[in-house]
Amino acid sequence: MAATKEEIIEGLAEIVNEIAGIPAEEVTEEKSFTDDLDVDSLSMVEVVVAAEERFDVKIPDDDVKNLKTVGDAVSYITSHQG
Amino acid sequence: MNATPRKVLVTGIGATTPLAGDSAGTWEAMLAGRSGVRPLDREWAAELPVRIAATVAVEPADVLPRPLARRLDRSAQFALIAAREAWADAGFTGPAGEDNLVDPDRLGAVIASGIGGVTTLLDQYDVLRERGARRVSPHTVPMLMPNSPAANVGLEVGARAGVHTPVSACASGAEAIGYAVEMIRTGRAEVVIAGGTEAAIHPLPIAAFASMMAMSKNNDEPERASRPYDTARDGFVLGEGSGVVVLESAEHAERRGARAYCEVVGQGLSADSHHIAQPEPSGRGVAAAIQNLLDAGDLDVSQLVHVNAHATSTPQGDVAEIKALRKVLGDVVDGVAISATKSMTGHLLGGAGGIETVATVQALYHRTAPPTVNVDELDPEVDADIVRGEPRRLPSTGTLVALNNSFGFGGHNVVLALRTL
Numbered sequence: 001m002a003a004t005k006e007e008i009i010e011g012l013a014e015i016v017n018e019i020a021g022i023p024a025e026e027v028t029e030e031k032s033f034t035d036d037l038d039v040d041s042l043s044m045v046e047v048v049v050a051a052e053e054r055f056d057v058k059i060p061d062d063d064v065k066n067l068k069t070v071g072d073a074v075s076y077i078t079s080h081q082g
Numbered sequence: 083m084n085a086t087p088r089k090v091l092v093t094g095i096g097a098t099t100p101l102a103g104d105s106a107g108t109w110e111a112m113l114a115g116r117s118g119v120r121p122l123d124r125e126w127a128a129e130l131p132v133r134i135a136a137t138v139a140v141e142p143a144d145v146l147p148r149p150l151a152r153r154l155d156r157s158a159q160f161a162l163i164a165a166r167e168a169w170a171d172a173g174f175t176g177p178a179g180e181d182n183l184v185d186p187d188r189l190g191a192v193i194a195s196g197i198g199g200v201t202t203l204l205d206q207y208d209v210l211r212e213r214g215a216r217r218v219s220p221h222t223v224p225m226l227m228p229n230s231p232a233a234n235v236g237l238e239v240g241a242r243a244g245v246h247t248p249v250s251a252c253a254s255g256a257e258a259i260g261y262a263v264e265m266i267r268t269g270r271a272e273v274v275i276a277g278g279t280e281a282a283i284h285p286l287p288i289a290a291f292a293s294m295m296a297m298s299k300n301n302d303e304p305e306r307a308s309r310p311y312d313t314a315r316d317g318f319v320l321g322e323g324s325g326v327v328v329l330e331s332a333e334h335a336e337r338r339g340a341r342a343y344c345e346v347v348g349q350g351l352s353a354d355s356h357h358i359a360q361p362e363p364s365g366r367g368v369a370a371a372i373q374n375l376l377d378a379g380d381l382d383v384s385q386l387v388h389v390n391a392h393a394t395s396t397p398q399g400d401v402a403e404i405k406a407l408r409k410v411l412g413d414v415v416d417g418v419a420i421s422a423t424k425s426m427t428g429h430l431l432g433g434a435g436g437i438e439t440v441a442t443v444q445a446l447y448h449r450t451a452p453p454t455v456n457v458d459e460l461d462p463e464v465d466a467d468i469v470r471g472e473p474r475r476l477p478s479t480g481t482l483v484a485l486n487n488s489f490g491f492g493g494h495n496v497v498l499a500l501r502t503l
Contacts, residue, residue, distance in 0.1 A: 018148075019149065019152075020149050021147055021148060021149030021150075038149075042153075042220040042221055042224070043153075043220075043221075045220040046219065046220060046221075049216060049217060052216075
């Protein structure tokens with residue numbers, strides 16, 4: 001069953017917390033991964049791979065550059081999850 | 083030869099070792115003659131011929147925040163911990179430029195390891211085989227590259243004068259400090275943070291060193307296994323950790339009112355050109371390094387009172403080093419207190435030159451030579467005054483000189499000379 005928007009935000013928050021150490025409650029839709037959450041380009045790859053596994057979705061490298069904010073990732077996962 | 087070389091002082095020290103999580107604790111444990119060698123109770127060790135090692139006393143995961151630790155190889159974790167201690171010990175309160183005590187363009191970092199990020203390489207190979215290419219960490223290359231500890235320490239302190247990583251196996255840490263001394267002497271930098279680190283306690287390096295017949299197999303008595311100069315020595319014990327010093331031009335240290343431990347007078351370098359892994363048995367190469375140091379004319383050999391020997395507890399190497407000292411220094415050796423601190427720390431490979439330089443700094447500063455433990459029966463070929471069992475007081479007055487020797491597979495010889503202020 002597909003994850004809800006709330007579940008996706010919660011899941012991304014846990015992933016970002018694990019990788020960048022940002023408190024989960026600070027991971028909200030308007031936040032930019034690089035500017036607000038201390039996720040650099042290398043760590044973004046980790047976030048993407050963890051999200052793929054968690055939400056059963058494939059995020060091709062070409063699409064990763066479009067995921068600037070947590071909201072971008074939520075929308076992408078919502079529309080692509082299996 | 084430079085007639086008026088810039089004087090280089092040691093203004094900070096830091097370490098994380100098999101004996102303690104900092105330099106003061108390490109020194110205290112050395113004076114007490116404690117061993118950091120322990121049984122390797124990991125599952126992967128069960129089938130190895132060697133099941134002992136000198137693992138660090140304080141796990142880096144207990145010190146570093148997790149998001150930082152997970153993107154650093156264990157060797158860089160150790161280096162960062164030691165560097166932070168040394169940096170704070172030197173009186174700096176933040177990265178260069180932020181506390182106005184040092185100009186980032188005049189600050190360097192030189193940190194070396196012998197083997198680099200070997201555990202990252204092997205762990206990520208396991209990930210590749212078991213879980214596929216997509217799961218290989220994007221941090222793998224920045225973690226495993228041998229210059230990673232230097233680069234990460236350089237980032238930490240804001241070093242812009244140059245970040246370097248000389249690699250010469252077990253001489254790497256000492257070579258890094260020697261390189262840093264030259265950066266200051268030649269005017270490239272005012273302050274350089276320098277040292278060595280190693281994290282190679284993993285089944286592959288252990289199996290490989292064991293195949294070379296280089297390691298002690300005294301699995302039943304870990305604390306007794308590292309025994310330089312003893313007749314029953316049967317190889318080195320692998321250790322891990324890091325030792326780092328802050329080196330600073332005397333002018334710069336004086337300007338900011340820094341406390342200094344001692345001076346680094348110079349270094350002697352040479353290569354054996356004999357065998358890829360065996361020490362040259364007569365000590366010819368080591369003797370050449372000591373002679374080069376003396377020829378530079380910066381030190382008065384009559385002030386030499388202490389040597390922190392390379393002495394790894396191998397049958398050949400320990401004796402060759404003593405022969406070399408005797409060959410160059412003659413009767414002077416009789417008045418020199420020689421300590422093999424690897425008897426307590428194990429052999430940290432590229433980290434050895436780092437922690438042993440820190441120990442040599444402490445020996446001069448406290449005017450005390452640390453002991454060599456486990457010398458029950460001194461090898462009759464060791465014709466020198468080994469500090470056995472208990473620490474020994476060095477002369478309480480006058481200028482004292484000490485040497486720190488480090489040699490590496492490949493025939494690299496590095497001798498650092500330090501002097502009280």
